[in-house]
Amino acid sequence: MSDSLMLQECLEAPSVIRRQLRANAEPAARLVEALRLRPPAFAATVARGSSDHACTVLKYATESTLGLPVVSLSPSLYTLGQTRLRLAGALVIAVSQSGASPDVVQTLRQAREDGALTVALVNVEESELARAAEFVLPLHCGEERAVAATKSYLASLAAFLPVLSALKSDATLSQALEHLPERLEETLLLSPEAHALAERYRFAENLLVLARGLHFGVAQEAALKLKEICGIHAEGYSTAEFEHGPKRLLAEGLPLLGFQSNDSAAKSLEGAYATLVAGGADLRTIGPAAHQVGAHLRTPGTGHPLTDVLPSTLAFYLFAERLASVRGLNPDQPALLQKVTKTL
Incomplete structure (x- = not known):
C-alpha cells in the first residue's frame, strides 16, 4: 500500500524548510531594510483556514519579539461590506498557499493602495496575491497535492522568522533556524509514537485541543485537521479560555489533546494540565516538553520557542x-x- 499524499508531503517538510531558508535570504533582507526605513505602528494579517492559523502563531511571534501589536483583518469587510480600514503606516501580511482567494487578494491590494507596507507569504509565486503585494516571501513548497495543507502550513510558520530574527538581532533564533531542518528530520522518526497515539483516538467522535502562547495557532490547526481528514468534531482552545465555559464538557467525558511548549506559557500549561489530569481528565500531550504531563509524543527541542512549533505541528x-x-x-x-477554496 503506497503512502498517502498527505504523508508524502509531510516527509518533504525538512527539505522544504531548508530550501526556503536558503532561497529567501535576499527577499527577507530587503523586507528587513524596508521595515527599518518605514517602521510600522502596528501589524495586521489576512488569511483563511490553515493560513489563518499560521497567522495566529505569527501574531504571538511578532508581538513577543518586536512588541508590535498584531490584529487579524476580516476580508469580508472589504469584499462584502465595502469597508476600507485605515491601514496607512501598518504592516499587512497575507498568507496563502494558492494566492487565489479573491477576498484575501482584494484586502491586500487595497491595504497597499492605502499606504500599508504589504507582504505576501505565498506558495504560488505567479498568483494574484503575489502581484498585489509590495514584498513577497515565497513558501517554496513545490506543488501541494493533498487537500489538507501540511508542508505549506509549516512553511508559513517559518517564512517570517528570519525577518524577526534580523530585526531583533537574535543570534539564538538565527542558529535555531539554521538547524531546524535537522530537527524536522528527527521528528519524522516519531512515526511509531504518533501511530500509537492515533490508536488511542480511533473511536473518538469529539476532541478538545488545548494550548497556549505560540502553540495556540497549532491547536487551531490541529482542530481543523481533525475535522477535515478524520471526521472528528474538534475545537481548539487556549487553556485560559477553556476555563471560561468549555471546561464543562469534561463532565461529558470528552478527551483532551494538549500541546506543550518551552516558551513563556510553559509553566502555566504545566499547571493547567496537572490540574486537569488530577481531576480525571483524559489528556495526552504533544510538544517539546511533553514529558511533563500526560506524555505521549515528545518532539525535539529546536533551541528557540519560535521554531519549536514546527516539530510539534509535524508530529501532529x-x-x-x-x-x-x-x-x-x-x-x-x-x-x-477541494484543494483551492475561493471565497468573497
Missing part, C-alpha cells in the same frame, strides 16, 4: 494522517472539500 500531522487511516478514511479525499 503524522498522528492525524494515521488516525484517519485507522478510522477507515482516506486522508487525501476528505468529504465535500
Whole structure:
C-alpha cells in the first residue's frame, strides 16, 4: 500500500524548510531594510483556514519579539461590506498557499493602495496575491497535492522568522533556524509514537485541543485537521479560555489533546494540565516538553520557542494522517472539500 499524499508531503517538510531558508535570504533582507526605513505602528494579517492559523502563531511571534501589536483583518469587510480600514503606516501580511482567494487578494491590494507596507507569504509565486503585494516571501513548497495543507502550513510558520530574527538581532533564533531542518528530520522518526497515539483516538467522535502562547495557532490547526481528514468534531482552545465555559464538557467525558511548549506559557500549561489530569481528565500531550504531563509524543527541542512549533505541528500531522487511516478514511479525499477554496 503506497503512502498517502498527505504523508508524502509531510516527509518533504525538512527539505522544504531548508530550501526556503536558503532561497529567501535576499527577499527577507530587503523586507528587513524596508521595515527599518518605514517602521510600522502596528501589524495586521489576512488569511483563511490553515493560513489563518499560521497567522495566529505569527501574531504571538511578532508581538513577543518586536512588541508590535498584531490584529487579524476580516476580508469580508472589504469584499462584502465595502469597508476600507485605515491601514496607512501598518504592516499587512497575507498568507496563502494558492494566492487565489479573491477576498484575501482584494484586502491586500487595497491595504497597499492605502499606504500599508504589504507582504505576501505565498506558495504560488505567479498568483494574484503575489502581484498585489509590495514584498513577497515565497513558501517554496513545490506543488501541494493533498487537500489538507501540511508542508505549506509549516512553511508559513517559518517564512517570517528570519525577518524577526534580523530585526531583533537574535543570534539564538538565527542558529535555531539554521538547524531546524535537522530537527524536522528527527521528528519524522516519531512515526511509531504518533501511530500509537492515533490508536488511542480511533473511536473518538469529539476532541478538545488545548494550548497556549505560540502553540495556540497549532491547536487551531490541529482542530481543523481533525475535522477535515478524520471526521472528528474538534475545537481548539487556549487553556485560559477553556476555563471560561468549555471546561464543562469534561463532565461529558470528552478527551483532551494538549500541546506543550518551552516558551513563556510553559509553566502555566504545566499547571493547567496537572490540574486537569488530577481531576480525571483524559489528556495526552504533544510538544517539546511533553514529558511533563500526560506524555505521549515528545518532539525535539529546536533551541528557540519560535521554531519549536514546527516539530510539534509535524508530529501532529503524522498522528492525524494515521488516525484517519485507522478510522477507515482516506486522508487525501476528505468529504465535500477541494484543494483551492475561493471565497468573497
